[in-house]
Amino acid sequence: MDVYSKPVVFAVLSAIVILVGTVVTVFIPMLMPSTQPVSDYIKPYTAVELEGRDIYIRGGCNNCHTQTVRPLRTEVLRYGEYSKPEEFAYDRPFLWGSRRTGPDLNRVGGKYPDSWHYKHMADPQSVSGKSNMPPYAWMAQNRLDTRYSVRKTRILGYGYTEEEVVAQIADYRAKVTSPSYKSKRARNGVTPKELRDELTEMDAVIAYLQKLGRDVKKLEAGN
Amino acid sequence: MEGNGYDYQIVRGFTFSALFWLITGLVVGLWIALEMFNPALNLTPWLSFGRLRVVHTNGLGLGFGLAGIFAASYYMLQKLARTPLVFPGLAKVHLYLFNFIIALAALSLFAGMNTSKEYAELEWPLDIAVVIMWVIFAVNVFATLIRRQEKQMYVSLWYIIAMTVTIAVLYIVNNLEVPVNLFKSYPVYAGVNDANVQWWYGHNIVGFIFTVPILAMFYYFLPVSTGLPLFSHRLSIISFWSLIFAYLWTGAHHLMLTPLPEWIQTVGIAFSIFLIAPSWGSVVNGYYTLRGNWEQMRSNYLVKFFIVGITFYGLQTIQGPTQGLRTLTSFFHYTDWVIGHVHMGTMGWVTMTISAAFYYMIPKITGTGLYSIRLANVHFWLILVGQLIWTITMWVGGIQQGAMWKATDPDGSLTYNFLDSIASLYPYYKIRFAAGIVYFVGIILFAWNIFMTIRTSKNNP
Ligand code: HEM
Ligand code: HEM
Numbered sequence: 001m002d003v004y005s006k007p008v009v010f011a012v013l014s015a016i017v018i019l020v021g022t023v024v025t026v027f028i029p030m031l032m033p034s035t036q037p038v039s040d041y042i043k044p045y046t047a048v049e050l051e052g053r054d055i056y057i058r059g060g061c062n063n064c065h066t067q068t069v070r071p072l073r074t075e076v077l078r079y080g081e082y083s084k085p086e087e088f089a090y091d092r093p094f095l096w097g098s099r100r101t102g103p104d105l106n107r108v109g110g111k112y113p114d115s116w117h118y119k120h121m122a123d124p125q126s127v128s129g130k131s132n133m134p135p136y137a138w139m140a141q142n143r144l145d146t147r148y149s150v151r152k153t154r155i156l157g158y159g160y161t162e163e164e165v166v167a168q169i170a171d172y173r174a175k176v177t178s179p180s181y182k183s184k185r186a187r188n189g190v191t192p193k194e195l196r197d198e199l200t201e202m203d204a205v206i207a208y209l210q211k212l213g214r215d216v217k218k219l220e221a222g223n
Numbered sequence: 224m225e226g227n228g229y230d231y232q233i234v235r236g237f238t239f240s241a242l243f244w245l246i247t248g249l250v251v252g253l254w255i256a257l258e259m260f261n262p263a264l265n266l267t268p269w270l271s272f273g274r275l276r277v278v279h280t281n282g283l284g285l286g287f288g289l290a291g292i293f294a295a296s297y298y299m300l301q302k303l304a305r306t307p308l309v310f311p312g313l314a315k316v317h318l319y320l321f322n323f324i325i326a327l328a329a330l331s332l333f334a335g336m337n338t339s340k341e342y343a344e345l346e347w348p349l350d351i352a353v354v355i356m357w358v359i360f361a362v363n364v365f366a367t368l369i370r371r372q373e374k375q376m377y378v379s380l381w382y383i384i385a386m387t388v389t390i391a392v393l394y395i396v397n398n399l400e401v402p403v404n405l406f407k408s409y410p411v412y413a414g415v416n417d418a419n420v421q422w423w424y425g426h427n428i429v430g431f432i433f434t435v436p437i438l439a440m441f442y443y444f445l446p447v448s449t450g451l452p453l454f455s456h457r458l459s460i461i462s463f464w465s466l467i468f469a470y471l472w473t474g475a476h477h478l479m480l481t482p483l484p485e486w487i488q489t490v491g492i493a494f495s496i497f498l499i500a501p502s503w504g505s506v507v508n509g510y511y512t513l514r515g516n517w518e519q520m521r522s523n524y525l526v527k528f529f530i531v532g533i534t535f536y537g538l539q540t541i542q543g544p545t546q547g548l549r550t551l552t553s554f555f556h557y558t559d560w561v562i563g564h565v566h567m568g569t570m571g572w573v574t575m576t577i578s579a580a581f582y583y584m585i586p587k588i589t590g591t592g593l594y595s596i597r598l599a600n601v602h603f604w605l606i607l608v609g610q611l612i613w614t615i616t617m618w619v620g621g622i623q624q625g626a627m628w629k630a631t632d633p634d635g636s637l638t639y640n641f642l643d644s645i646a647s648l649y650p651y652y653k654i655r656f657a658a659g660i661v662y663f664v665g666i667i668l669f670a671w672n673i674f675m676t677i678r679t680s681k682n683n684p
Contacts, residue, residue, distance in 0.1 A: 004376050007368035007384060014385045014467060018392065021471030021494070025487055026396075026423045029416070035484055036415045054407070058335035060273020070480040072553055074629045077637055085482035088414030093339050096418055096481055100557035101259070103641040125262065130646035132258070134265035134272050148403050155401050155409055 039086040041219040044158040047149040047165045048172040052208030066097035067106040080107035107213035115186035117206045122190040139202040140190040228307040231588040233314040237294035242670045244286025251279045256656045260649040269333045277332045286325045291577040292436040304371030317359045336406045340421045347408045350398045378459045382439035389431045397424035423474035430470045440580045448525045454511035462504030469494045476547035495544040502540035509533045528579035535571030560621025563614040570610040589680030602668040609662025620651035
């Protein structure tokens, strides 16, 4: 049969040819639970952390920051333990990135106090002189939009009730607006007066950053 | 204007669209190149690097790349089928819908509506529009092919068919997502699987936009503009089938040393190395087509675009598999080296081939000569020199970056902190910007030349 004179047959044949590699390297691994293992130590994001993650995506932070530490000696020295597949079970989308203009962030949770992040996010050059990271001061001037938080956590199957989502948001708000919050000075420094009693986008991003790589420490200790 | 009812309006429409998105995308590219050593230019959220970089990649990949491909495909399709387009009205809808989508895409990416998955950043309503547009294109392709007057389908048509089929599969599978609202969605895949699907898509969308249809142009426009028959039909058959078979196995070379299962990484690398063979099959076929007629490199201004272009393709397809090897990826992954790789392909191979295709098609359509061959030659040298300085600078910068990340003192501690490594690259970024300007001037001459060719033609309706 001469496929070169039959366009439809040719198209079907091409489809079969391209689907072989696709099935073997993409579809079959998807059916294997070992591709994306889950661990009880790794908890889903709270509603506030998830909102922070979405702001991270909106800002395109993933164009400069990766979130996978590779199993290489100098990389582990620089960033901490290399990344495990379990860590990403709740990541939709994944945010591993492909370019490291800035450092990897997979283990940044707990590396700095919140106050450092408030200053750094608002004006990176004031903290890290020659950095080329864009300033994100405007994030502290935007009230956090939580209208979709319930819907979002439900779509992602995090298993929270509506009350739990509301409570997570209220708790985090209580934490950062409390007079005894350790990073209060830095937060007030970047947050306009009228928003100091509310959650801002920057609060959420920092909550997200502080979550990164924390649960996995328990997994590693457990092993 | 040539008769026989061929629809050349559509070719012209997509040519102009391609030039428009090319210039727009490059202006954004120059701006982000500046931001990389001058962060004060991140003036507003809309102009911040994280958002603009995506406008750059989409504007050039989907805007310029696809428009150029549509222009050339509609031309080649009618010529090689020896029959007019079956649905010219539908093609017009395609043109308007395409530009509408790209404009909305740019606006939505500026506004931060972004799925974060590279080259699939558009949110779900635009994804649906893209799929509709693609179906419209495919209907014309297949209807025209079915009604063709020429018995055999020439090589270029195989590549166009493969692109039409594969991009549909890639786009739909990678963009399956659950909407939260009109502007936000989450993918159906999680974590490692999402990464695996994304880079299966990412590698192949680059392959089926920046390789497959560009090869279709190369296989058609090189022979017609030189009057020389393609060297080997058999070689083109082998190259075609092995290329499209192997391509889909290799996405994992973008995920080396990540938590992706190791066997998928190994398979990805094995097939990447195999890809050198079919890629060079096309390179060799091009070189041998010119055998005995190499003087055309000087006498025919179009030939050098094709030959230098395919040479960059050849280099690109050796560099790619090499940088994927485990030892080398551990050094080069995430550095400026890869940025150099990307731009040798796009600024070298892709723009050179599309430029020459436009230079060939537009005078054929208007029935006059090109406005200025001298200008076209200046365009060639500017984009060649601009691209070479651009990419070589990034390779050197990438080696330095990789070395600084890995450097340790005798006591085993790291020599450089991260900030040292990025700050030491600013001189390279400045040279890159200057090289980008050289290239950009070349592109402006290109657009001017095409524009003037159409304006000065008598047949301008
Ligand atoms: C045999 C052919 C090729 C192979 C095996 C190959 C291999 C690779 C590899 C391994 C990477 C990832 C590097 C890293 O992140 O460490 C890469 C990136 C890339 N390559 Fe190629 N390459 C090939 C041809 C091409 C061609 C012809 C183009 C055309 C322009 C191209 C465009 C790109 C782009 C745009 C990226 C960046 C993807 C991203 O991270 O966003 N490649 N390639
Ligand atoms: C004046 C010429 C150009 C300049 C100044 C420029 C600038 C840039 C810059 C600064 C980046 C980001 C690099 C980084 O994150 O470190 C980039 C990425 C990119 N550019 Fe360009 N660009 C130019 C031409 C082009 C062309 C013609 C194309 C395609 C047709 C293109 C496609 C891309 C792609 C696909 C990426 C993403 C690479 C990756 O993710 O690995 N660029 N460009």
